[in-house]
Structure formats: C-alpha cells, structure tokens
Amino acid sequence: MGDNLLHKWFPNTERPLIISAPMFTVANGALAAAVTKAGGLGMVPAGMDPSATSPHLAALDEQLTIARRILEHNNSPSDNKNPLPIGVGFLMLLATPEAYRANALPILLKHRPAFVWLFGSDPSSYGPLVALFRQAGAQWGLKVFVQVGTVAAAWQVVRCGADVVVAQGSDAGGHQFAAAASVVTLVPEIADMLRNEAEFRGREVAVVAAGGVVDGRGVAAALALGADAVAMGTRFMTCPEADSNPFVRKAILSTSDGGATTTRSSMNDAIMGYPTWSKLYAGRTILHSGLEDIENGVPIEKVHDSFKKAVAEGDETRMVTFAGTGVGLAHKSQPAGEIVHEVRAEALAIIAKLRGNSYS
Secondary structure, eight states: OOOOHHHHHSTTOOSSEEEEOOOTTTOOHHHHHHHHHTTSBEEEEEESOOSTTOHHHHHHHHHHHHHHHHHTOOOOTTOOSOOEEEEEEEEOTTOOHHHIIIIIHHHHHHHOEEEEEEESSOGGGOHHHHHHHHHHTGGGTOEEEEEESSHHHHHHHHHTTOSEEEEEOTTOSEEEESSOOOHHHHHHHHHHHHHHOGGGTTOOOEEEEESSOOSHHHHHHHHHHTOSEEEEOGGGGGSTTSOOOHHHHHHHHHOOOHHHHEEEESOHHHHHTOOOOOTTEEEEEEOOHHHHHHHTTOOHHHHHHHHHHHHHHTOGGGOOOBOOGGGGGOOSOOOHHHHHHHHHHHHHHHHHHHHHOOOO
C-alpha cells in the first residue's frame, strides 16, 4: 500500500487504517479504546458546547479517562513521545478561540490525545482554531483533522493549516455538507488538488474518506480513490460499546436499500428542537414521519410537538436516526474491535485478489 502519512504519524496503527467517527451521543471512551486496540484510531466526541460549565466537555474528560484506563495508558505531563492514541471530535457550531482556549485546552493538556477532529464551522474560519490546537499540542505532535464535503472547502482548510482532510461524501449519515459529491469523485478530486496546487507542494497532508464505507469493499475502494484511511460511523452505531439508543440499533439493523430508505434534510435538527446548523449543512437520516409531515406542509412547530410527544410515548416512527446509505450493509451488532479486524481482513483480501488478477 506504499507510504502512508497517517501510519507514519500513528505508528501503532495497522493498515489499512480504520477510524471510528466521533459520533456525538454515540461514541465514547470504551468504543474508542476498542477501535484503537484493534489497530485503528478511536475517537471520543467533545460535543458543541465549549463554555466553562459545559456538560459536553465534562463528558469528554470522563470518556478520555475511561479510554486511558482501558488502554492502560499512563502518559505523564512531561511525556511528549507517548500521546494517548485517541482522537477528540469537536463540533464547531459555537466556536470561538477564546472559549476553546479557556475550557477545552486544559482537558487536552491533561490527556494529550493524538489528534483533534474539527467539523461544523464555515471552512474559511478554521485558521485561528487550527493554530490554537496545533500550538497547544505541539509538544506531543498533536495533529488536526478537518472534515469537509467539497473540494473548495478542502482547499480552504489546508490553507488554514489542517494536517488531515476528512473528505465526507454525500452517502454519509449524520451532518454533512448540503452540497457534496460521493467519495467516488470527492476523494480523488481532493487528492489531485493537494498534489497539483503549487502552494501545497512540500506539505504533508493526508486524506481520510468518510461516507458510505461499511465493509472491506468500501475500504479497498477508498484506498484506490486516493485516501490514506477511512472513517466509519453507521456500522459502529450498533456496537455493544456504543451509547446508541435501542431504537437506533433496531432501526439500523432492520433497514436496507439505504439509497431509498435514507434521505438528507436540513430540518432534522429543527424537528428535534436542537440548535439549527447553518445552511451549509444537512443531515442524512432513516426516513421518519417528521420529514413526511414537513413535505406535506405541516408547520415545523407542530412537527416538533409531535416529536416530543413521540419521545414521551415511545413512538419509534417519529424518532430521528442518523445513518448513511450503507445502512443495508450493517447486518448485525458486533464488538468494535471485531468490526475493525473483519473489515481490515476483507480489504486486504480484495487488494490481494486484484493484484493477482490479470486484465491484459
């Protein structure tokens, strides 16, 4: 598979590298540690609230502590060569450098994660935040990943100093760019841009493919497209280690034909009553009654009220389950480490088979 920047930066990983996505309310320290122990890179979500009293940051501290304990990782404050082999995913909707400097950096300095993953802000605004995290983690080599959905956004965040571009295609579950291509064209075009742009020559920038990758076939394809690694979310949502609600596990394992049974919409957050993301973003979910109501002209206030009532009464038809189009390939609940080993083995077998075939 040739040289690989991510394997160079994270030498304890195995190739092809599989990263568990930093799914807010789903991923946790146990899931992240299991993925890392299997040779991947696990992630813990930091949420979207960087305030001094943030429950999201309190949970981050707790989950990083859990991951450290499972991994038996005891790096001291003076140990700059042994970062915690876990990533931290920040949703930057409420991002200000001042808030993150005051409230998030102390947690990073305490645990020394190997990388941070930023998502949810305007791509042109990442410069001060990338600089903040890189400077704070320079002693132990902290890398900064930024998730994007377009080539233009990738260009912007690399100019801002990102070490890794997470190229999230439109097949992804959860929040994503409202205007995006699938990884089939997004990843190679970003890879070409990084290779051909004069201002990026000499820069070491890795590309991670995300969106629609569920098994070894997707991993092998992503590598062929030019990715250094893949990130997976939907398949990990049914792991026993995950914090997914029971209805989420049930919905994912019972849904097939993801192109027809999932849809992208900017209305899911409003239906649930959460802060609305900017128009740059949409979210892919399994089809639910709330979206049908919106299409039929029901006012958002009434749809939200119906959602709240459904939550109280356990009406699963109105629950919002974020999932990608690959949901039909997630057939059973498996431990996270088992998924990593299985998917890696599938990918390696496919690569070996293709190498052995003759097309002449």
